[in-house]
Amino acid sequence: MRPPAQQKQQPPPLFGKPNLRTVVSAGTAAAAPGQKAATAAASKAGNNSDELPHCPPIPGAVGTEYVVQIRTEQRGAAALQYHCRLCNCRFIDVQARDLHVKGRRHRMQYKRKVDPRISVDAKPGVKARPGGLGTQDSVAAATAAVPSETAIEAANRRRREEEQRLRHMQELEWSNFIGCKPGGMWGGGVGQPRRSETSDDRQVLAKHSSVYPTEAELQAVQQLVTRCERALKLASDHLSSESDAQPPLRGVMRVGALAKGLLLHGDLATQLVLLCATWPSRELRNRVVKLLPERLATSPDGPAESSTDEPRPDPPQLQVRLDEDEDCISVHQLAAEDGGLELTCSIYLTSPAVREEAGADSTEPEDDQLDRDKCLEALAALRQAKWFQAKASSLQSCVPVIRVMRDMCQRLPVWAPLPNWAVELLVERCISSAGGGQLVSPGEAIRRVMECLASGVLLPAGPGLRDPCEKLPVDAAASMTAQEREDVTASAQQALRLIAFRQLHRVLDMPPLAAPAAPAAAKRP
Template sequence: LDTIEQFVSAVETALKSCSDQLNPSQPSTIDNTSVTSINKSPLLGVSRIGALVKNLLIKSDRLFQIVVICTEWPTMNLFEKLFSVLHSNFHETWKSQINIQCQKDDETIQVHTNTVEGQMSVSISFTSSSIPQEDSQTSEQLLTKTNCLNALYAMHSVRWFQSHISTRQHASALIRCLRYKTKISSNWQSLSSEIIEILIEHTLSKSVSAVCAFRRVLEYLSGDGPGLRIPWETDSINNIYDKLSDQERNDITHEAQIGLRFMAFEQLNKWLEQYDIPKVMKSFQKRSYPDDQNQVAAKRQCLESDNIEEQ
């Protein structure tokens, strides 16, 4: 975690240093008086998104995500300029350790570094809060609205998670278990972390144990997951499955049905291809903690879940 934090922080620092370089204040002369014009930076800031900021990392995670928030609809010119100056804005200790690539297809900048645990990458995307109100435009000078909206919705997802999920006992551990399954099962590779988070929010309540919530998630997925929309996309009524193909939905349903059968015979460890699952699930069944200990309890369960991958 320390290595990840250092790497992501280095990228954030470099991005913030780019802001002044992209649009420095320029002196101008008006009525024979030298003044400095105030130019608004095209970059408002940067924001972490995804599993890193939600504290949902599992050991196999190697890709982390950052969004650059722009004052206006980001342009291809801004995208290319930022790419060209980014490397020079890294601290000297990082310059020889990173490789920066421009991905024009999905309009992201990828920063890679090698560590003792393998390659790590940070994906930088672009958005602006004004995008939803703007009419769709096809100008080659602007980044596509779809990519900008996806980045904006990812930020909304973080805020929703922090207000609805982060303080719930066992939630983070359950999400990590299910995310781990998406890494080891080809049938579940299309099941995003966001869908899992919505399902946990829907099934996990104060009156429901973590084991029961886990079973309910599998039952929901076994029934093809109808009826739940994406809560942070307030301008749409998209179902959580809308972006999946029929084959992907069938694969998810089939795998969830297999999981339910294993769970019914108390063999969930075989489904997750691990042997510490009974211990973790037993810990989930312990009585609830007082409200003032919920956060500590959740962190303890997350650590127990993390040990799944270290065997």
């Protein structure tokens, strides 16, 4: 009798599912998710070819049962190839097949699709680190601890990491630039790379140094404002003690160039806003005017007395006046005989209730109440100071360029109608629109501002400058006439031509700077 035919040995199943040969032949859709790619590749490879049994077991290799022989015809002659259904790759000789089944790629595919219990050696380039990092167990544990992410999330993460790396490199190259005090240089700190300044950068910094207030002016302004704030606090305490109702004065805040750090040399006008509980009246303003002289006469708060017996100099004489045209209180410091400075501090009264009632379309204010427009302007000055401190004060080159532009508006009659708030908005948006975290140098910032003005942003048919501190669309340069807008645009176009021909010193009204001297070569011993 003929012995019974021995059944052909089948390869082990993938995760308990039918093996690849069964899936390809049966064409069933019950394969595991990890098998779909291998199944499709195997079925594609099996077309127009004759599959032979898989290769025999090889010492030191796994998954040899998934490597099959394929007989094809090439140029009329029979050819024998090997196809790995796990890795979806082909070989034309036995040596390549043996190297593949012993390699790390084949073992990784076998571990992922067939038997997850086998071990796979780490890459030769990955060195073992202290604490077990770099070993196979630690890599597997770290991989298991990290949640899976989609391709989009991985691309976004790589993009963020690249942006952070580029931003860090730019900060190392352009860091530690002066905020608002002259004398700084473009360059990093200790151990950081340094960027050479261009001629335009040196021109703008030199102009900024000339318009920056002196130390004596800053000290005098600080002393005057501190005395006014202290006197207003004492006046508020006096008014609160006279009535049992809520205090009529809520607080005092700095606005204008003083709050934004934009004071210029010789232009030391300061403004304070006195917040009231209700709509301020003329009777309340007159009472404050009567209380201020006595409170201002007291000695201002200063540092602790020194151990020396030197007498402290008397504070400058102050005069309190009522400005009916501006609806404000003016504190004037007279110039001393020894060459002191003459300063003025304007105090505006307002209340948040004015804006609430104005938004509700209420009736006209009473005769005793202050002008609504003046009160609303004081509230707008508060919002503008907060916006500037949050958005513009931290930008590179913003404060120095605004000082240079303000000096231009005071020096040239054509630029005089341009409001200071419009200048601040224009410079901030020209610098912040550089994009990509790019840091703008002073010379580049001046050029961008002139390009924006020369393009017609202020023209009647242009986009204008929208005030970010207002709810409704409001043009920050609404006070300018059409002819004034045309003149500023034409002047900016002429300035842009001069900058293009390296004549920025004519725009800034200063002599050209000499080229920096080359560093002396180190002498050999």
